[in-house]
Amino acid sequence: MATPDRPPIKDRPDRLDLPPREEQAPPPGAQPPRARGTAEVLLSGLEAAWRCRRLLLFVLAANLLLAALVLYPMLGPMDQTLSRSPDAAQIGRQLDPGWWFDLKHSRAFLVLRTVDTIGMASFIMVFIGTFFAGGLLEALRHGRNRPIAFEPMPDPAYGGSIPKWRSASPGPETIQVFLKESARRFPRFLVLLLISLPLYALAQMAFNEWGAAAGRWLLERVQDERIALVVDFVRSALFVTAFHAVTVIFEYARAGEVLRPGTTLLPLLGLPFRLLRRRPAAFLAIELGAVTLQAAAMLAFIPVDRLLGRWPIVAATAGFAAMQIFMFVRLLIRSGAQASQLRLAEDLMDAGS
Numbered sequence: 001m002a003t004p005d006r007p008p009i010k011d012r013p014d015r016l017d018l019p020p021r022e023e024q025a026p027p028p029g030a031q032p033p034r035a036r037g038t039a040e041v042l043l044s045g046l047e048a049a050w051r052c053r054r055l056l057l058f059v060l061a062a063n064l065l066l067a068a069l070v071l072y073p074m075l076g077p078m079d080q081t082l083s084r085s086p087d088a089a090q091i092g093r094q095l096d097p098g099w100w101f102d103l104k105h106s107r108a109f110l111v112l113r114t115v116d117t118i119g120m121a122s123f124i125m126v127f128i129g130t131f132f133a134g135g136l137l138e139a140l141r142h143g144r145n146r147p148i149a150f151e152p153m154p155d156p157a158y159g160g161s162i163p164k165w166r167s168a169s170p171g172p173e174t175i176q177v178f179l180k181e182s183a184r185r186f187p188r189f190l191v192l193l194l195i196s197l198p199l200y201a202l203a204q205m206a207f208n209e210w211g212a213a214a215g216r217w218l219l220e221r222v223q224d225e226r227i228a229l230v231v232d233f234v235r236s237a238l239f240v241t242a243f244h245a246v247t248v249i250f251e252y253a254r255a256g257e258v259l260r261p262g263t264t265l266l267p268l269l270g271l272p273f274r275l276l277r278r279r280p281a282a283f284l285a286i287e288l289g290a291v292t293l294q295a296a297a298m299l300a301f302i303p304v305d306r307l308l309g310r311w312p313i314v315a316a317t318a319g320f321a322a323m324q325i326f327m328f329v330r331l332l333i334r335s336g337a338q339a340s341q342l343r344l345a346e347d348l349m350d351a352g353s
Contacts, residue, residue: 029158038282041347042289045140045340051331052139055178056331059132060324064129066121130193134185137176137258140339188257195265199246206240248272248287251338255345274347282344290337294330301326 215231222228253273253287256263276283303323 005074017236017271038285041282041340041343042286042336044343045286046332046336048140048339048342049336052334052335054171055175056328056335058178059136059174060328060331062128062132063327064124064324066125069121082111089172102143121154130189131182133188133189133254134258135180135182135333137254137342138181138185140335141258141342142218185258188261189254191265192268193254195269196246196250199249200243203239203242203246207235207242211235211239226264244287248341252345254351255342257340258342259346261350271345271348272296275344278348279344286337286340286344289340290333293333295330297326299331 069107098171158266212235215228248345249269249272252275253268256268256271272283301322
């Protein structure tokens with residue numbers, strides 16, 4: 001409603017007669033959005049993951065709680081067998097096969113039930129990770145922004161559109177908002193998860209079942225252990241590559257859903273292939289960088305694990321803390337890679353592709 005001393009915009013002499021947004025031409029001298037370089041994409045992704053460390057700690061705590069609930073029934077029987085084992089003092093440094101053999105036979109039902117429970121818990125953890133992915137991607141996209149205190153409105157100076165600086169939604173700063181965003185994104189992410197399961201199964205069958213059968217067939221005719229070792233190594237490498245490729249495809253599909261909600265499935269699944277064609281160096285650098293950092297974290301943890309194993313009393317406390325730090329670093333690296341994927345996909349979409 002117009003105020004008495006301020007006429008409506010349509011009656012003002014200084015109003016802007018701008019064409020509809022789809023017909024607007026860029027102003028003279030305007031530069032198209034600059035695509036971020038490979039190093040900038042990687043660094044911005046790791047920085048975004050570090051800004052969301054509070055949420056990552058929450059996800060880590062949820063996974064730890066689920067693992068504790070699964071393994072808790074085994075603690076009593078393990079403690080009883082350790083108290084009767086003559087090599088109990090050595091088990092803190094090195095697992096005794098005899099003790100493990102006695103445990104499996106004396107508590108066979110409990111061990112089998114625990115193994116089945118671990119399998120079920122792993123399946124549940126996949127769904128929990130899918131649930132948390134929506135809130136985490138929103139956090140990685142926006143960072144820890146304070147909620148805006150007004151409702152953005154279209155600006156006539158921008159042709160009836162909402163400028164980005166006015167329509168920027170707040171990032172999930174609190175756990176409550178994080179869970180709300182996770183629940184909002186979960187239905188679409190669950191569909192993507194269900195679509196990915198047959199592809200994971202196909203990779204498993206192609207390389208671990210059919211590939212193993214082909215390797216045995218080849219070994220029967222060549223009868224050279226060196227060739228058999230090379231065949232097994234190549235088969236394992238191809239399986240890991242195929243499994244990771246499926247993961248990357250659906251991670252980019254999630255990123256596309258966060259950036260453009262409601263996009264149909266085919267454009268979402270085609271997003272990583274378009275990025276690989278347009279930005280192959282950045283696309284591959286994100287995955288190679290994540291794998292390299294994960295391997296470096298594992299290599300750094302191995303000597304720490306061996307060092308703590310020399311002192312069983314220390315290993316019971318400091319070893320647990322070191323393992324949680326290692327898990328957090330792995331989660332931080334993977335989240336940094338997902339944030340980099342978001343940045344790369346955002347550059348492609350901003351370019352109008």
